[in-house]
Amino acid sequence: DAGTYDKNIEEWPKRGGANGSLRFDAELKHGANAGLVNALKLLQPIKDKYSGVTYADLFQLASATAIEEAGGPKIPMKYGRVDVTGPEQCPEEGRLPDAGPPSPGQHLRDVFYRMGLNDKEIVALSGGHTLGRARPERSGWGKPVTKYTKDGPGTPGGQSWTVQWLKFDNSYFKDIKERTDEDLLVLPTDAVLVEDPSFKEYAEKYAEDQEAFFKDYAEAHAKLSNLGAKFD
Ligand code: HEM
Known part of the structure; x- marks a missing residue:
């Protein structure tokens, strides 16, 4: 979710980033997100139970919690991220890193x-x-x-x-x-x-x-x- 951010674009949500867009198929099917649908499936029951929490916050909460639970550092998180509302607000493919680029x-x-x-x-x-x-x-x-x-x-x-x-x-x-x-x-x-x-x-x-x-x-x-x- 967060890694699609483009600092050269001011407008939200065009600028990408932690806005919950990763819940839509349009973005889950980007090559760099292969397999992440499984993580979404684990989080969906939590979203269903606590509907007031946004997907954008839930994705970030899950990641920081996993790292802390695995013995990593406490991450100074804040919450209150707003979700995008539809798949047309997803970023285009190609903003995430490739593992094997020429340079x-x-x-x-x-x-x-x-x-x-x-x-x-x-x-x-x-x-x-x-x-x-x-x-x-x-x-x-x-x-x-x-x-x-x-x-x-x-x-x-x-x-x-x-x-x-x-x-x-x-x-x-x-x-x-x-x-x-x-x-x-x-x-x-x-x-x-x-x-x-x-x-x-x-x-x-x-x-x-x-x-x-x-x-x-x-x-x-x-x-x-x-x-x-x-x-x-
Ligand atoms: C620097 C550029 C990065 C590249 C090119 C990259 C690439 C990849 C690739 C190819 C995979 C394997 C996905 C799969 O086959 O399921 C992967 C997995 C993973 N990446 Fe990265 N990654 C990058 C940065 C990051 C960052 C910044 C984080 C977190 C801070 C991260 C966390 C992870 C984790 C936790 C997995 C394992 C997922 C799993 O076990 O299912 N990666 N990454």
């Missing part, structure tokens, strides 16, 4: 600078890949199964970036630097974080210092969660 560093900067984020925030947010898995049948990335994903939890399979992929910590930065385990995923946009001189400064710091990662992650996440949002 990963340039691509990450094109996409995240458009959101108003900087190199430090790009690296910190990429640390979100400490959680979860990629599935070839969804994004086309990752192995069908590895020794770390064969027993789930949840539907088995996919390839994770870290060994303990339900624990939020700084292991992602150690793993993308070492690249010694074939069962762990490193996307081209992950690899560039330890190659590009400016990104590398932060990636190396986060690999050494989990507290620094948590602090920068929490700030960057809070900023991302507010992008483009109209608060009531």
Whole structure:
């Protein structure tokens, strides 16, 4: 939801961002959102029970809560985001990052600078890949199964970036630097974080210092969660 924000567009909701548009099929079927319909299905019963909460807030609440529950930092969130009302208000496809573009560093900067984020925030947010898995049948990335994903939890399979992929910590930065385990995923946009001189400064710091990662992650996440949002 939030990552579609374009700082060069003033008008809401044309500017994209955290406005609940991701609940519509029109946006769920964008390639970069493959599989997210499953997350929406988990949230829908909560929306049905608490109809006063907007989808825009619910998506952000779910994400921040998941990170905190997985052992990550407390994220300074605020709520009151207004929802768009129809699918015609969804952003066009192509605003989210690709995992395998021709120049990963340039691509990450094109996409995240458009959101108003900087190199430090790009690296910190990429640390979100400490959680979860990629599935070839969804994004086309990752192995069908590895020794770390064969027993789930949840539907088995996919390839994770870290060994303990339900624990939020700084292991992602150690793993993308070492690249010694074939069962762990490193996307081209992950690899560039330890190659590009400016990104590398932060990636190396986060690999050494989990507290620094948590602090920068929490700030960057809070900023991302507010992008483009109209608060009531
Ligand atoms: C930097 C550019 C990024 C690229 C190119 C990218 C790409 C991807 C890809 C290809 C997948 C696999 C999807 C699948 O097969 O189901 C994925 C999953 C994931 N991404 Fe990213 N991502 C990026 C940034 C982020 C950010 C900023 C966050 C959060 C702060 C994030 C959090 C996640 C999580 C948690 C998953 C796992 C989902 C699951 O287990 O189902 N990613 N990403």
